[in-house]
Amino acid sequence: MRIRASRSLSLLAAAALSAAGLGAVSGCGGQKDADGDTAVMAHRARKVARAWDGSTAAAAWRVGYHPMGEVAQLPRGGLRSQADKRAYQDHTFVLRGTLPDTGPKDGRVTWIGGGSLTRQLAGAVESYKTLAGGRTGGKPHLTVTGAKLGEMSVATSRGPAVVPAWLFTLNGYASPLKQAAVIPSPLPRPPIGRAYGVPGYPLNQLVQIAAGGRSVTVVALHGACDDGPVVAVLETRGSVVLSGSVKHRKDDGGHCTKQARLQQVTVKLARPVGDRVVVDAHTGQPVPCKPPHGPSPSWS
Known part of the structure; x- marks a missing residue:
C-alpha cells in the first residue's frame, strides 16, 4: 500500500465529505481495541462482498457505462x-x-x-x-x-x-x-445498506485504476492523532471491497485537535480489477469516481 501527501481540512469540511464522525478516525485506544476493530471491519467487508457477488446490482454495473477516470x-x-x-x-x-x-x-x-x-x-x-x-x-x-x-x-x-x-x-x-458527451449510466441500487457503528470511515474518492488494473488509488480520511490512513482490501470473484481506517492511534490524554486530513492511498491487488465492482465497505456503494473535468453518476 502506497500513501501520498495529505492535505488538511476542518472538522466541518471533513463531515461534509464523509458521513462518518471524526471520532472514529482520531480516537485513542490500545492494541486490544485495534484488534477488535480489525475483526469488525473484516466481518463487514465479507458481508458486503456476499451481498454484491451475484446480485442484480452487480449485473447492472457490468453492463453499464461508468467512467472510472478523467473524461x-x-x-x-x-x-x-x-x-x-x-x-x-x-x-x-x-x-x-x-x-x-x-x-x-x-x-x-x-x-x-x-x-x-x-x-x-x-x-x-x-x-x-x-x-x-x-x-x-x-x-x-x-x-x-x-x-x-x-x-x-x-x-x-x-x-x-x-x-x-x-x-x-x-x-x-x-x-x-x-x-x-456520453451521459453515464445511473448507479444500481446497492444490495446492502450503509453500516453504522463499524470502526473506520468511508473512502472519499476513487482517483484512478492503474494501467493493467493491478492497483487502485483512493482518497482516504484520517485524523491528527494517528499515523495515517490504512485501506484494507477483500477481493472476491465479483468485487473488490475496500475498508478505510487509521493506524497507530495515539493516546495523548484527550488533547487531539479536531482536524482531519485527506490522503491518497494506493492499494495493490492480487489480480486485475477487470469488471469487478470496487465497493466501499462502510457505505456498501461503489467507491465514488469524481473526474474534475467531466460528468459522473450520482454517487449519493
Missing part, C-alpha cells in the same frame, strides 16, 4: 503555459464563437474488449458548461472558439471504451480539447 482530454502535447494550466484547473473559460445547438440525442459506447451500449448524449452547450464550471470569464482563461462532435477513449468499469465526444477548438491550439 476530458487536453490538446495534443498538453497546455503550453502555466497560465493556461491554471485556467483549466480553475475551470476558467471564455466563449468567443458559436456552439452547435443541435446534435444526435444518443451515441454508442464501444468497448475495446468487445461489446457496445447506446447512451444519451449531452449537447455542446451543456458540455461546455461542465468544462467552465459555471464561470464566465476571468484571468487567466482559455478561449473556446467552436466545437464539433468526434470521439475519444475513456477508462470505464468495463475497460477502455471509445465514446462520442465534443471537440472544442481552443484559441492558440492546433488540436482540440475533448470532452466526453
Whole structure:
C-alpha cells in the first residue's frame, strides 16, 4: 500500500465529505481495541462482498457505462503555459464563437474488449458548461472558439471504451480539447445498506485504476492523532471491497485537535480489477469516481 501527501481540512469540511464522525478516525485506544476493530471491519467487508457477488446490482454495473477516470482530454502535447494550466484547473473559460445547438440525442459506447451500449448524449452547450464550471470569464482563461462532435477513449468499469465526444477548438491550439458527451449510466441500487457503528470511515474518492488494473488509488480520511490512513482490501470473484481506517492511534490524554486530513492511498491487488465492482465497505456503494473535468453518476 502506497500513501501520498495529505492535505488538511476542518472538522466541518471533513463531515461534509464523509458521513462518518471524526471520532472514529482520531480516537485513542490500545492494541486490544485495534484488534477488535480489525475483526469488525473484516466481518463487514465479507458481508458486503456476499451481498454484491451475484446480485442484480452487480449485473447492472457490468453492463453499464461508468467512467472510472478523467473524461476530458487536453490538446495534443498538453497546455503550453502555466497560465493556461491554471485556467483549466480553475475551470476558467471564455466563449468567443458559436456552439452547435443541435446534435444526435444518443451515441454508442464501444468497448475495446468487445461489446457496445447506446447512451444519451449531452449537447455542446451543456458540455461546455461542465468544462467552465459555471464561470464566465476571468484571468487567466482559455478561449473556446467552436466545437464539433468526434470521439475519444475513456477508462470505464468495463475497460477502455471509445465514446462520442465534443471537440472544442481552443484559441492558440492546433488540436482540440475533448470532452466526453456520453451521459453515464445511473448507479444500481446497492444490495446492502450503509453500516453504522463499524470502526473506520468511508473512502472519499476513487482517483484512478492503474494501467493493467493491478492497483487502485483512493482518497482516504484520517485524523491528527494517528499515523495515517490504512485501506484494507477483500477481493472476491465479483468485487473488490475496500475498508478505510487509521493506524497507530495515539493516546495523548484527550488533547487531539479536531482536524482531519485527506490522503491518497494506493492499494495493490492480487489480480486485475477487470469488471469487478470496487465497493466501499462502510457505505456498501461503489467507491465514488469524481473526474474534475467531466460528468459522473450520482454517487449519493
